[in-house]
Structure formats: structure tokens, C-alpha cells
Amino acid sequence: MSNKRIAVECPEGCMVFDIAEYDDGVALTHYLTDDLETVILPDQVDGKPVTDIGPGCFFNHPEITSIVFPETLQHVRESAFALCRGIRTLILPDSVTEIGIHAFRDCTGLRKVVLPSGLKQLKTGTFSFDYFPDNVEFIVKDGLETIEPAVFFSGGLSLSFVLRLPDSVVSIADGAFEPGMHVLTSLPYNARWFAK
Secondary structure, X not given: OEEEEEEEEEOOEEEEEEEEXXXXXXXXXXXXXXXXXXXXXXOEEOOEEEEEEOOXXXXXXXXXXXXXXXXXXXXXXXXXXXXXXXXXXXXXXXXXXXXXXXXXXXXXOOOEEEOOOOOOEEOOOOOOOOOOOOOOEEEOOEOEOEEOOOOOOOXXXXXXXXXXXXXXXXXXXXXXXXXXXXEEOOOOOOHHHHOO
């Protein structure tokens, strides 16, 4: 593994990242730019695919309103986009198989979320403190199997958006959802899903 700093040009300007380079891919470990609203992530660096967004890589970048992910991406690590309150649309490519805990915590600007079909598990706190409005568009694709506790922790007591889960979901942990959420699933209703 080698670490280095790179500059990437995009239509809005230049982005600077610290990266970790592995034999088979690249992880973006720290985003060092703070004046771009639209971020278009590279799909490769020095001929190697960008496969990872590291822990806390984009932590507390409220200036970002739009982000485009590469189809090479596989992992979004813990707290990768925490406190990115300006992001309005989150569309993750189907290549993503892992989203770390608290990855999108405090992303209060989100109005549309599309989860990837490659994702099997929604981890603890992924969308905690996001305070989704009633009209948020939240798409969960077929393929998701497990929902851990507190995925939507402290999302607001008046939360009333409808979350439709695919039939592929076979396990929902106690306390996965906030009271007030409407969850449509083929699983038998369990009040413990909404327990504090």
C-alpha cells in the first residue's frame, strides 16, 4: 500500500484528495477541497479503479450539494459523508456492496436516496439524524437482506415518509426505525422495529 496526494480536474474545478493505493484499487481517504458544490469522483487513478471512499473522507463538507459516484465504487466506509448537510440527491451505483455505519449521518439536505442493488445490509446509524421530510424519495432496490438497529436513529418524531422494502429483506432488527415512519414490507409487522 502507498499513500499520496492527488489533484483531479472536474467541470467545477480542481479536487484534491489523499489516497491509499493498493495492488487492485484506490481508496479516497481524505477530501481536501472546500469550495466545490458539485463533486464528480474519479473512476480511476493511475490506471487503478477507485473502489473505496474511506472513513470520514468527506466529513463535514456542507458546501457539497451534488456528488457523482463512479461505477467502480464498492465500499463507502463509516462516517464517509457525515455532516454533509448540503447533499440533496444520493444515487449510489449498483457496484456498491458495503455502506459503513453512520456513513450519511446528519445529511439533513437529502431529498432523494437510491440504494444500490449490490447492498445486502443497512448498517447501524447509516441515516441517523437526517430528519427526512415527508416527501423524501427513498428507493431500496431488490437485493437488500438485513436492516440493523438505529439505521434511522433520531430521524425526527414526526417522520411520516413511506419506506418500501423489497421482498429480499429477511431480517429487520429491533429499533431499526424511528416511531412515525411508515414501512411497507412483506414481513409480518413487528412493533419492536420501532422501539427506542
